[in-house]
Amino acid sequence: MTIFQTVIGLEVHAQLLTRSKMFCGCATTFGAAPNTQTCPVCQGMPGVLPVVNRRAIEFAVRTALAFDCRINAACRFARKHYYYPDMPKNFQISQYEEPLAEEGHLDIELADGTPRTIGIQRLHLEEDVGKLVHEGTLETAQASLVDFNRAGMPLMETVSKPDIRSPEEASAYLRAFRAVLVYLGVCDGNMEEGSLRCDANVSIRPRGTAELGTKVEIKNLNSFRNVQRALEYEVKRQADALSRGERIVQETRLWDADRGHTRSMRSKEYAHDYRYFPEPDLTPLALDARWIDEIRASLPELPRARRRRFVSQYQLPAYDADQLTQSRALAEYFEAAVTAGASPKATANWTMSELLREIAADDEDAIRRSPVSPANLAGLLRLMDEGTISGKIAKDVFGKMVQTGDTAQAIVEREGLTQVADAGAIRAIVDDVIARNPKAVADFKNGNAKAAGALVGQVMKATQGKANPALANQLVQEKLTKM
Amino acid sequence: MITRQDVEHVARLARLHLSDDEKERMRVQLDAILAYIDKLTALDIEGVEPTSHAVPLLNVMRDDEPAPSMPQGDALANAPDRAGEFFRVPRIIED
Amino acid sequence: MPTALTALTIHELTERYRRGDVKPSDVADAYLSRIERLDGDVGAYLAVTHDRARAAARAADERYRAGRPLGPLDGAPVSIKDVFCTRGVPTTCGSKILEGFVPPYDATVVARLEAAGAVMLGKTNMDEFAMGSSTEHSAYKLTRNPWDLSRVPGGSSGGSAAAVAGELGLAALGTDTGGSIRQPGAFCGVVGLKPTYGRVSRYGVIAFASSLDHPGPLTRDVRDCALVLRAIAGVDPHDATSVDEPVPDYAALLDQGVRGLRLGVPREYFAEGLDPEIERAVRAAIERLRDLGATLEDVSLPTTDYGLAVYYIVAPAEASSNLARYDGVKYGLRAPGGKDLIDMESRTRAAGFGAEVKRRIMLGTYALSAGYYDAYYGRAQKVRTLVKRDFEAAFARVDLLLAPTTPSVAFKHGEKEDPLAMYLNDVYTVGGDLAGLPAISVRCGFSSNGLPIGLQIIGRPFDEARVLRTAYSYEQATDWLARRPELA
């Protein structure tokens, strides 16, 4: 049987976090009522002209620098022509022969730690189209409805080289890509709302051959999971077809997440005669080297560098560093807590388990607005460290901190949760517990060491968890050996 | 030489419905115009940069400042067909 | 006999407004009633905006009464080519496909004119989407040349030129893509100025060919032209291709004369195909300017012969793109009976566009399509560079170029059926558009059958001041403006 090698290239469209659209002043707020966020420009009315949003250019440069791309000395917008009713001018202002940046790379790590470098072919800017709502499904609808709110939103298109070798790698690439964009603050990375959209080019070839197989474009990969599932399906579909002696048709296929398959979109070749030509309503751009340097100087530490630093500076296990740096807000949260005096490993544990139980890891805003501030988490860990509260109590306190936003100190004082570390007080309880549990005592005497644990548990229960566990254990042991 | 197929292909790209008579007239006229335009091949353009604007400008950009959008009523006022808050178009069949 | 109000220029009128001899409302009414009476014959207007005109005129009355006019255009009636978007006023661009379209915004130049106190009388007829040289390609009506109603006014700004010539308007806005201000200016014997590309904002000007479209004024005399240009010129944040160059007070610079100016006479503009009567009139005008103190020099623009070929690739290519938006989805016409979206769009475009527009859409689409780009659009833009270099070389030696505006005088309706024959009308004007240079057409005589002849003066980029001042010197030294067309 032939062994195939998979060749994948990803094309990612990211909606930029500008305040206004790419070529007009309309706001970019998500979720407005249909056709309330348009103006003559983004509605493509007769006589209107586009004007480039400087911040969109800045965001693209920022991203290009993060991917180590070459920023082209001159770049230009071009018109891409095709008819679709969600595209007001029936052409899209995009970039063609002179994109903003080319030739970069994104370094990723697979789940088993294998490092991979994925080349980035080009990065350019363009405008988004509006939204179509079909009365029924696309196939059965007698009419479709158009909302132009999204038309003209700034999109950054990044095309990877065909360097990706498996669906799993594709998913890892997309995750790393998203993390970089979010770190840079240029995109919110929200795939559900369509801020990040992914298409893939997939082909397979017999292992060892250099020539690329016929590629198929897969559209509508709107989550990390779908990227992997769709590509797994498609790779298998192509391998099966080739094994049966069939040929792969160059085409565009749509991923149907509900049915778990890709299906062909009817589309003849002539539809792809885009008739690009330089956009005559815009001037070419020759970006000032000083401006680019300024943007370079303002780049934040990127996920990969930060992950390495977390390992070396805080002696965190690679897994922890990886988890904590997936989101910029989370990494910043962690560092702020450590800066406030908490131990790195404990902070890492508490951030990953307790904080992420309350807040989704990719919800940057929610992490920044967390009711438990990094300083308050550090305060909680300090109380635990000092023995004022036990680990168990600390978890309860954390829950209360989430609800109230109060400091751990305030909650512990208010609720009298201070750990009992007074040997005399605990000894009385130990005596009482031992007196009431002769069976456990007998078991211990008969060589069942575990029975001591049950007694310690009783002591903890009797103190509502406030007894210092180590002290309770020590006193139980002492008492039992004396008996 | 422009063929009838060329005319049909271009008409499809341009979303223009042409009658048979129009196609033939278009073919003859485009052919004549393109024959005239062929005189450009007499010039040596080796190494000449294209001019896309007579007055060269660079880097004209605007600040990222939101401006008010149109009220929905204005946005939809010219619609040939609408359904509530949307523009309405006949069913879409991919070509 | 007192001069009729409609015979006065802007500068003559506003002087009377200031003196209180007459008020803007009287003048607006005089024009509106003259339009009422005579535009049936001329057909200059697609729409007359009575209410907007009267309201604006009354507001101007008030300002003069209070002694606080807005400036030299306050209370001046203007006519706007229907290529300019006007808020709340139907704007068709001479096309069926925009029937019923009411823009929610004003073109920048319209807003600037109104802010300067100008009184909009209405929207003028034009060749559909400004594609044509006779205004016969309007989907709505025929416009007649006031000098001879059996003849065309030129185009595409034919309605604007006819309005100014026939005293149905005082000053007008037009657009020039291949000659569409200067050619009708010459045919109708009015002043037509195409400013430098980027001098005047294109925002709100319905696009024909974006890199070639130049909005500009048509007026009775050169001083009016200077006044209108000053009001509309200047950088516009809504037009990224508008240029941030200071706008001089052109009218104040008119009196400097031509002494010492070096005027170039391009030999290719006096070649075969030029009507001998026009050649005689233009050469006489050139001699007149020499008498006034300018020096003359023969120059050559070797690529002149290629200008039209470049133009008929670049303009249709850009037009095919700009006109893609007219699909029956958002505004304007939607043809009935489309069984699906593509069918609806194809029928709408078939029903909404006229033959000339369809021809250019087809030509432009072809020139951009896969496999032909380099041979047509790419090559044309390179030849455009050569055309521009010719002008640069000439302007290294001379300050201005003098030439005829058109190879013939106004022709009869229906005379030029063949598209190529019609295109040849632009042979002396396209160069200025391709190179983006300021160029004016002024009256320099009449043919034996009484039709006006235009002298074209072309300047360096942003040198409108010198173009205007030379035109003004010539106008002052001759009395061609004394002759007026007779309308019933």
Ligand SMILES: [Mg+2]
């Ligand atoms: Mg794209």
Ligand SMILES: [Zn+2]
């Ligand atoms: Zn907008």
